[in-house]
Amino acid sequence: MRPHPGRGLQPNVLGTFDTIVMAVAGSAPAYSLAATTAVLFGAVGLAGPAALLYCAIPMLGIVLAYSRLGRIDVNAGAGYSWVGRTLHPFLGFLSGWALVIAATLFMVAGSLPAGAMTLALFDPGLADNTALSTTVGAGWFLIMLLVVLGGARLTVRAQLLMTGVELLILLAFVLAAVLHRGTAHAFEWSWLGFGHFDGAGGFASGALIAAFYYWGWDVTSNLSEETRDSRRTAGLAALIGVGVVFLLFEAFTIAVNVILTSGQIEANGAGVLSALGHEIWPGTGGKLLVAAVLLSTVATLETTLIQVTRSLFAMGRDHTLPAALGTVHRRWNTPWVAIAVVGAVASLMFVASTTLGSVADVLSAAVSAIGLQIAFYYGLAGIAAVVAYRSMLLSSVRNFVLGGAWPLLGSAFMLWAFFESLTELSTASVTIGLGGLAAGIAPMLWYWHKGSAYYTPAKLDAQRALAAAEPYVPTTRGGRRADEALATDF
Numbered sequence: 001m002r003p004h005p006g007r008g009l010q011p012n013v014l015g016t017f018d019t020i021v022m023a024v025a026g027s028a029p030a031y032s033l034a035a036t037t038a039v040l041f042g043a044v045g046l047a048g049p050a051a052l053l054y055c056a057i058p059m060l061g062i063v064l065a066y067s068r069l070g071r072i073d074v075n076a077g078a079g080y081s082w083v084g085r086t087l088h089p090f091l092g093f094l095s096g097w098a099l100v101i102a103a104t105l106f107m108v109a110g111s112l113p114a115g116a117m118t119l120a121l122f123d124p125g126l127a128d129n130t131a132l133s134t135t136v137g138a139g140w141f142l143i144m145l146l147v148v149l150g151g152a153r154l155t156v157r158a159q160l161l162m163t164g165v166e167l168l169i170l171l172a173f174v175l176a177a178v179l180h181r182g183t184a185h186a187f188e189w190s191w192l193g194f195g196h197f198d199g200a201g202g203f204a205s206g207a208l209i210a211a212f213y214y215w216g217w218d219v220t221s222n223l224s225e226e227t228r229d230s231r232r233t234a235g236l237a238a239l240i241g242v243g244v245v246f247l248l249f250e251a252f253t254i255a256v257n258v259i260l261t262s263g264q265i266e267a268n269g270a271g272v273l274s275a276l277g278h279e280i281w282p283g284t285g286g287k288l289l290v291a292a293v294l295l296s297t298v299a300t301l302e303t304t305l306i307q308v309t310r311s312l313f314a315m316g317r318d319h320t321l322p323a324a325l326g327t328v329h330r331r332w333n334t335p336w337v338a339i340a341v342v343g344a345v346a347s348l349m350f351v352a353s354t355t356l357g358s359v360a361d362v363l364s365a366a367v368s369a370i371g372l373q374i375a376f377y378y379g380l381a382g383i384a385a386v387v388a389y390r391s392m393l394l395s396s397v398r399n400f401v402l403g404g405a406w407p408l409l410g411s412a413f414m415l416w417a418f419f420e421s422l423t424e425l426s427t428a429s430v431t432i433g434l435g436g437l438a439a440g441i442a443p444m445l446w447y448w449h450k451g452s453a454y455y456t457p458a459k460l461d462a463q464r465a466l467a468a469a470e471p472y473v474p475t476t477r478g479g480r481r482a483d484e485a486l487a488t489d490f
Contacts (some may be wrong), residue, residue, distance in 0.1 A: 011118025013152040014227045019220050022156065023241025025163040026216030026307075027198065028300030029248045030170060034273045034293040035113055036213055037256055039368075040341065041265050044206035048253045049191045051206035052213060056246045059214050061410025062378045063242055064402055065385035066221050072465035074230055077314030078221035079381045085460035086384040090444060093320055093454075096311050097440030102215075102373035103308035105432070107346035109370065110301050111137030115296070117294040120274065121287060138350045144302045145343050146307065151332045152226045155302060157253045162299040169292040170248055171442035176280050177255035185257055204420035208371040211417065213249055215374045217241045222310040252276070274451060305342065312338035317381040318454040320447045368425050372433030375418040382411025389462040 014022070039182025040048045066078070075081035084092020112130075115137030119126040126132060147158050197203040217238045224230040256265065256272060259279050268275040277289035313335035324352055329336040385407040386393070393404040422430055448455045 009225045009295065009310075009328060009335070010152065011056065011226060012228045014156055014223060014233075016228075016233050016237065018156045018160075019223065019227055019237035019242050019460065021159050021163055022223060022303060022306075023217045023237045024167070024222050024244050024464075025159045025296075025299040026219035026303040027214055027245040028216060028296045028303075029245045030166050030273065030289070030292040030296035031110065031113065031246075031300050032213045033249065033252050033294075034117075034271070034296075035061045035109070036209060037272045038265055038269045040206065040209045040213075040253075041256075041262070043209055044197060045262075046185070046188075046191050046257050047194075047197050047206060047271060048257065049250055050193060050197070051203075051210045052246070052249050052253060053192055053204075055207050055210035055214065055413075056242070058410035058413035059211070059242060059378075060239075061406040061408070062382050062414065063217065063235070063238050065382045065407035065410065066218055066238060067409070068385050068403055068407075068462070069180040069381065069388060069460075070132070070221055070224055070234045071231045072462050073460055074224045074376045075314060076222055076225045076310040077318075078218060078224070078311070079377050079384070080311060080314055082388070082460065083377075083380045083384045084454060085457045089448075089455040089457060091380055092457075093315075094437060094440055095380045096315055096320075097444070098377040098437060099311050100308055100315075101305045101436035101439070102370045102377075103311075104342070104345060105370050105373075106304050106348070107141060107301075107342070108134075108349050110297055110304065111141045111346075111350065113137070114294060114297040116271075117290050117297065119269070120290050121294070123276075124271075134350050137461040138347070140298050141301055141346060142343070144305055145297060145339060148302060148305045149329075149334055149336060149339050151330060151334055152223070158302065159299055162295045166292045166295040166299065169288055170252070173277065173280060173289060174248070174255075176285075177251070177259065177276075178407040180255075180259060180280050182440055183259070187254065187258055191254065191257060195427055201420060201424045204417045205424045207413070208368065208375060208421045208425075211374050211378070211414070212371045214242060214245065215370070216300060216307075217245075219307050222307045224312075277284060305339070309335050309338040312341065319450070319452040321443060321455045351471040368421075368429035369432035369436070372418060372421070372425075372429070373436065375414040375421075376437065379411045379414035379418065382407040382409075382414065384460075386411075387436065390459050391461065391463045 037048070040051060044051050050114050069082040073081055073085065074146075079099065080092055080096025082092070083095040112133055115129075115133035115135065118136050118140070119129070119133060142308070147154055194203070197206065205219075219233040220227070220237045220241070224234045252273075256276055259276060260268075261271070264275055265272055273289045273293055274286040277285035277287070279285075281288070312321065312325045313328075314326075315321040316323055316335075316338065318326075325335065325338045325341065327335065327337045386404050389399070389403040393400050427434075
């Protein structure tokens with residue numbers, strides 16, 4: 001399932017540091033906190049830190065699964081390829097389709113805050129105007145679409161600027177929050193326990209929302225064909241990225257519990273970080289955190305575009321979706337047809353979103369629906385890693401824990417949260433989440449009937465793959481080896 005000579009993406013564009021930045025940007029710390037803190041608080045109250053903690057443990061199992069699978073199969077489709085070659089091609093296709101649906105939904109869920117935050121910098125009263133927020137957000141989306149179209153080098157340069165400034169602002173406010181005397185609640189260690197959850201259903205709802213916080217680090221796997229030494233780099237960058245955003249998520253969620261009352265959290269919704277900033281540093285603080293959220297939102301729009309377009313590229317290349325999606329631009333080495341299709345679909349969704357209600361309503365329904373998609377394809381990837389490495393699991397304690405037990409724990413947790421939350425989520429969220437998955441059955445059966453080679457795959461076995469492993473060196477147009485090009489680590 002490697003790219004065909006002359007049709008592949010440009011290799012060796014990203015170095016280790018670049019890929020770590022992409023992993024952090026993909027999880028979008030400031031955006032995730034702004035868009036999801038009020039939703040998480042509404043679901044589990046003061047147990048937000050606990051939900052993030054207990055979701056991080058199995059999430060690391062999924063990170064390990066991606067890391068190990070990436071060592072034996074370098075593919076821009078990531079889970080789409082891995083699940084298809086270990087479990088079943090139908091499950092592999094649905095895994096890739098789930099990512100495509102989640103990312104497409106995010107085009108609205110991510111662009112609305114970008115528009116709202118831009119307006120809030122000038123006039124906070126304009127931020128709740130859904131039509132105006134959508135228009136400005138769509139403008140940001142189109143800018144990022146052009147950046148992604150311009151190639152991986154341009155993409156990572158933009159990320160270094162946006163994510164670097166965002167992290168500096170967030171770290172400054174973490175220090176300021178430690179020095180600030182909160183008036184809402186005194187810190188309690190019970191916030192990291194199970195006591196504040198409303199039964200198993202409440203815990204599952206919190207876990208599903210927490211999964212949305214972390215989602216996006218796997219962009220490193222979708223960039224694997226464009227990364228230097230990706231068999232090692234993609235997994236390492238994902239692990240570091242998840243560690244960084246976990247610490248930021250915990251710090252800010254605890255700060256929100258300590259400093260803001262439940263009334264303030266509910267009243268501010270997606271503007272909760274602005275309210276927190278104002279409490280810590282009246283006037284200026286709110287605007288600085290709004291700027292951080294705006295940078296984070298635009299940055300994660302870019303990484304999400306990479307994920308969905310690289311996934312569509314891999315599916316087009318394998319003829320499980322129209323083959324045109326696998327077309328690479330001759331100059332920019334990007335899947336330009338896939339990028340154009342995503343842009344067109346997202347534009348239609350922007351128009352539709354203006355009739356769906358307020359910004360907060362759209363965000364709440366979209367976040368929960370995306371959470372279902374994430375839990376589904378992460379859960380399958382965890383199982384795929386165990387199956388791929390099954391012949392090596394008993395060779396050492398390390399292999400058993402890191403290659404078997406932990407990924408399987410992550411998979412079981414994700415799939416449990418998926419099924420348990422179906423009875424807890426709103427009808428709109430469940431309909432969007434399951435309906436999006438079901439929509440993939442038609443193209444799957446159509447291209448299976450047409451005889452796509454994807455549906456008769458070479459099984460992925462880690463022992464054989466590692467024994468035969470050699471450096472991943474695709475060829476460029478004209479047959480020149482790609483490793484002749486210099487890798488760039490900005």
